[in-house]
Amino acid sequence: MKRYEQLADEIALMIRTGVLKAGEKVPSVRTASRTFVVSPSTVFQAYYLLEDRGLIQARPRSGYFVRELATRALSEPAIGPRQADSTEVDVSELVFSVLGSLKDPNTVPFGSAFPSPDLYPLQRLARSMARTVRDMPPQAVIADMTAGNPDLRRQIALRYMISGVHLAMDELVITNGALEALNLCLQSVTQPGDLVAIESPAFYATLQVLERLKLKAVEIPVHPREGVDLNTLADRLQRLPIKACWFMSSLQNPLGASLPAAAKEALYGLLRQHQVPLIEDDVYSELHYGPQPQQPVKRLDRDGLVMHCGSFSKSLAPGYRVGWVAAGQFAQTISRLKLMTTISPSVPAQAAIADYLQHGGYDRHLRKLRHNLEMQQSAMLASAARHFPEATRVTRPDGGYFLWFEFPRQVDSLQLFQLALAQGISIAPGPIFSATRGFAHCARLNHGHPWDKRSEDAMAMLGRIVDSF
Amino acid sequence: MKRYEQLADEIALMIRTGVLKAGEKVPSVRTASRTFVVSPSTVFQAYYLLEDRGLIQARPRSGYFVRELATRALSEPAIGPRQADSTEVDVSELVFSVLGSLKDPNTVPFGSAFPSPDLYPLQRLARSMARTVRDMPPQAVIADMTAGNPDLRRQIALRYMISGVHLAMDELVITNGALEALNLCLQSVTQPGDLVAIESPAFYATLQVLERLKLKAVEIPVHPREGVDLNTLADRLQRLPIKACWFMSSLQNPLGASLPAAAKEALYGLLRQHQVPLIEDDVYSELHYGPQPQQPVKRLDRDGLVMHCGSFSKSLAPGYRVGWVAAGQFAQTISRLKLMTTISPSVPAQAAIADYLQHGGYDRHLRKLRHNLEMQQSAMLASAARHFPEATRVTRPDGGYFLWFEFPRQVDSLQLFQLALAQGISIAPGPIFSATRGFAHCARLNHGHPWDKRSEDAMAMLGRIVDSF
Numbered sequence: 001m002k003r004y005e006q007l008a009d010e011i012a013l014m015i016r017t018g019v020l021k022a023g024e025k026v027p028s029v030r031t032a033s034r035t036f037v038v039s040p041s042t043v044f045q046a047y048y049l050l051e052d053r054g055l056i057q058a059r060p061r062s063g064y065f066v067r068e069l070a071t072r073a074l075s076e077p078a079i080g081p082r083q084a085d086s087t088e089v090d091v092s093e094l095v096f097s098v099l100g101s102l103k104d105p106n107t108v109p110f111g112s113a114f115p116s117p118d119l120y121p122l123q124r125l126a127r128s129m130a131r132t133v134r135d136m137p138p139q140a141v142i143a144d145m146t147a148g149n150p151d152l153r154r155q156i157a158l159r160y161m162i163s164g165v166h167l168a169m170d171e172l173v174i175t176n177g178a179l180e181a182l183n184l185c186l187q188s189v190t191q192p193g194d195l196v197a198i199e200s201p202a203f204y205a206t207l208q209v210l211e212r213l214k215l216k217a218v219e220i221p222v223h224p225r226e227g228v229d230l231n232t233l234a235d236r237l238q239r240l241p242i243k244a245c246w247f248m249s250s251l252q253n254p255l256g257a258s259l260p261a262a263a264k265e266a267l268y269g270l271l272r273q274h275q276v277p278l279i280e281d282d283v284y285s286e287l288h289y290g291p292q293p294q295q296p297v298k299r300l301d302r303d304g305l306v307m308h309c310g311s312f313s314k315s316l317a318p319g320y321r322v323g324w325v326a327a328g329q330f331a332q333t334i335s336r337l338k339l340m341t342t343i344s345p346s347v348p349a350q351a352a353i354a355d356y357l358q359h360g361g362y363d364r365h366l367r368k369l370r371h372n373l374e375m376q377q378s379a380m381l382a383s384a385a386r387h388f389p390e391a392t393r394v395t396r397p398d399g400g401y402f403l404w405f406e407f408p409r410q411v412d413s414l415q416l417f418q419l420a421l422a423q424g425i426s427i428a429p430g431p432i433f434s435a436t437r438g439f440a441h442c443a444r445l446n447h448g449h450p451w452d453k454r455s456e457d458a459m460a461m462l463g464r465i466v467d468s469f
Numbered sequence: 470m471k472r473y474e475q476l477a478d479e480i481a482l483m484i485r486t487g488v489l490k491a492g493e494k495v496p497s498v499r500t501a502s503r504t505f506v507v508s509p510s511t512v513f514q515a516y517y518l519l520e521d522r523g524l525i526q527a528r529p530r531s532g533y534f535v536r537e538l539a540t541r542a543l544s545e546p547a548i549g550p551r552q553a554d555s556t557e558v559d560v561s562e563l564v565f566s567v568l569g570s571l572k573d574p575n576t577v578p579f580g581s582a583f584p585s586p587d588l589y590p591l592q593r594l595a596r597s598m599a600r601t602v603r604d605m606p607p608q609a610v611i612a613d614m615t616a617g618n619p620d621l622r623r624q625i626a627l628r629y630m631i632s633g634v635h636l637a638m639d640e641l642v643i644t645n646g647a648l649e650a651l652n653l654c655l656q657s658v659t660q661p662g663d664l665v666a667i668e669s670p671a672f673y674a675t676l677q678v679l680e681r682l683k684l685k686a687v688e689i690p691v692h693p694r695e696g697v698d699l700n701t702l703a704d705r706l707q708r709l710p711i712k713a714c715w716f717m718s719s720l721q722n723p724l725g726a727s728l729p730a731a732a733k734e735a736l737y738g739l740l741r742q743h744q745v746p747l748i749e750d751d752v753y754s755e756l757h758y759g760p761q762p763q764q765p766v767k768r769l770d771r772d773g774l775v776m777h778c779g780s781f782s783k784s785l786a787p788g789y790r791v792g793w794v795a796a797g798q799f800a801q802t803i804s805r806l807k808l809m810t811t812i813s814p815s816v817p818a819q820a821a822i823a824d825y826l827q828h829g830g831y832d833r834h835l836r837k838l839r840h841n842l843e844m845q846q847s848a849m850l851a852s853a854a855r856h857f858p859e860a861t862r863v864t865r866p867d868g869g870y871f872l873w874f875e876f877p878r879q880v881d882s883l884q885l886f887q888l889a890l891a892q893g894i895s896i897a898p899g900p901i902f903s904a905t906r907g908f909a910h911c912a913r914l915n916h917g918h919p920w921d922k923r924s925e926d927a928m929a930m931l932g933r934i935v936d937s938f
Binding site for chain 2: 138
């Protein structure tokens with residue numbers, strides 16, 4: 001990353017966290033140059049970039065100011081209430097009925113789990129694919145099934161190393177997307193009837209997988225910015241025979257919360273103390289807006305207790321279905337489970353991604369992707385401030401492509417979902433994110449698609465429906 | 470298929486089934502032309518083809534004779550003994566230790582589960598892949614995940630239709646190879662502790678999957694030519710609360726047996742009577758040597774009781790990991806299980822195969838593939854007759870790329886496996902095909918690789934090791 005980009009990211013973080021407030025003047029070029037010990041031209045470049053990102057704007061003869069859009073207009077949701085000790089999970093039907101309704105391509109996809117495929121370098125990937133399948137030695141289509149594509153394994157291990165996580169290569173198991181990795185992780189450490197600690201609200205697939213495997217959920221509330229509540233977790237680990245934790249420690253879905261570094265250390269301490277493995281679902285880690293990625297709990301993992309799951313589906317290659325897990329002491333078990341269920345992800349898909357990682361300009365693509373998602377987040381936040389009731393609360397994650405809205409209490413989000421769908425707009429209603437069907441007045445909205453008049457009109461329509469409750 | 474090819478196939482079947490014996494004269498061109506109501510030139514073409522397939526040879530001024538190689542030299546194994554009612558499965562460790570030893574590419578791969586990748590049109594597939602990923606609309610990478618590639622679904626349904634099986638399109642679920650389909654089928658109709666009827670000997674992955682899902686095996690003996698023993702099955706269905714049958718009704722792995730058409734009808738009758746679903750593993754169906762493919766039990770399925778699993782891994786595209794199940798009344802359950810575990814097979818792999826099926830010349834490739842496998846089978850059978858003790862028994866399947874050898878009683882095939890491996894030769898020892906570790910003097914040998922001096926030397930070496938017991 002260039003110095004001016006770093007500087008821009010630092011200032012963006014100051015805006016995001018409220019150090020610089022809406023309408024406030026950004027430090028002059030001279031001041032910034034002195035403060036950050038960079039040349040004035042670096043400051044200029046950083047300010048141009050921030051202007052381009054929609055975070056600051058120039059006023060004639062007055063310098064740069066923080067834009068209204070760039071700061072919070074609606075307030076932040078509170079942390080959820082404490083949950084019952086453990087819950088049988090029975091939410092799958094509801095999730096499928098919601099997901100089934102998303103299939104119509106004419107629907108405004110606020111309820112979708114996927115960002116727009118137009119944000120991904122599919123043509124460049126296609127060239128990598130064409131080249132690698134043409135040049136692949138026939139033996140590789142067999143050999144790469146059991147062991148995984150060796151170049152891909154090296155590239156993944158390299159990215160871990162660069163981000164400060166040291167892995168033994170044989171910890172890595174390449175999977176059919178992160179969801180297969182998560183399933184296998186859970187199967188490697190649980191039996192039907194066991195208790196698993198999950199977040200509340202949680203990614204709905206987590207709930208479905210628990211239900212399928214007949215596991216019981218111990219729901220731990222998530223703070224909208226600081227992640228899973230460690231006090232509750234400590235209490236539950238003390239009192240209950242929890243067999244595994246399944247957490248998204250960074251950019252949690254649906255809240256976008258990330259555990260601060262110190263909390264990650266505290267979490268790892270708890271896990272070690274109780275010798276409970278962590279399934280760390282980190283599929284959004286590359287979508288951070290801030291200057292640096294969040295470090296995973298995996299970085300602290302001396303005991304091989306953490307199974308760190310990642311994927312290219314959100315960062316590079318949707319539909320290619322290539323993910324992985326760095327599985328610590330559970331790697332062999334998971335690798336064997338995979339050989340008994342799907343054997344391997346598609347060999348050509350692995351090879352294409354390996355080639356792209358080596359030659360395609362992944363980091364350049366990621367910067368562009370993050371920038372687009374951040375712009376779209378600003379647009380959705382601004383639109384929500386215009387159209388939703390003032391009492392609405394909303395998260396403002398430092399990455400990803402989801403916002404979590406907490407509407408006034410009387411709003412029934414399952415009804416909202418139905419009414420919106422009748423108007424050609426999908427949303428992801430709160431209850432699909434909870435084993436206890438909580439969050440009845442909440443919804444997750446996807447801003448992973450380029451913002452346009454249709455998006456704006458859909459937000460206005462949603463606002464009118466919300467008002468009608 | 471051209472008329473002369475049909476005729477050649479009919480005569481090959483007569484040789485295979487012993488109607489025409491080794492050294493016997495093949496009907497003269499005039500007789501054949503009259504008998505089969507074809508022109509003499511069609512007979513000539515058919516005979517040239519059979520000569521090319523190594524089944525007949527010309528003797529100067531005497532006409533064509535059946536080659537020695539082309540008929541049985543070693544005798545056929547007997548059907549296995551009756552098994553205990555049901556067995557806890559605990560074979561996975563053994564299977565993995567055998568499979569792990571196959572990784573060395575310098576080993577002669579008689580123990581492998583895969584045929585040589587050189588037998589597949591990988592370059593032509595690569596062109597289909599390059600074209601489809603280049604032209605794929607970005608929306609498809611998302612849409613094809615949940616629903617499957619629509620062209621691929623149509624092509625698969627079309628092939629069913631041509632072979633006389635009528636499917637509702639929505640019965641089809643595209644999966645990560647057949648193994649995922651089989652796993653999901655089993656999960657859709659069983660709970661841990663349930664009984665499942667399987668074949669004995671069985672494909673070892675069947676045993677591993679049962680073990681993983683904590684299901685109990687009811688082993689039904691398989692006749693080496695006529696398939697699973699229906700009398701035993703009828704008895705077990707009567708007496709035991711069997712929740713599903715998992716059978717390979719055609720070209721069973723490892724024996725290569727196929728249930729005759731009447732037995733398939735009897736099997737379906739039993740299933741209907743007891744309302745027990747059949748998981749029909751039919752991954753070798755395209756590898757028949759005879760004139761016509763075996764019809765699956767699925768063809769008889771009026772009640773949606775049969776989950777028919779197929780794959781392109783053995784017939785077209787190893788490593789692409791694309792299979793499917795035509796799942797009858799269980800289709801929705803299976804589709805949902807898939808969305809909760811792997812979501813989808815790789816979208817580019819699906820598109821490439823769909824394009825190949827439309828434009829690549831699949832049937833031409835299949836004819837070549839079958840021809841190669843049949844030639845290699847003849848070569849291995851002839852080599853076995855030269856090098857193995859006379860008391861050895863061997864199957865002679867009408868398709869596929871496995872032979873099942875029953876050595877003299879004193880041969881311990883796990884020891885044989887170790888001794889052969891030390892000489893750079895792998896085999897698949899009998900006990901990995903049985904929940905009860907039976908078949909201790911048997912082994913499966915793969916003839917899916919082009920036959921050469923190395924293969925011949927390996928057979929000679931195996932023969933010496935067998936003799937040493």
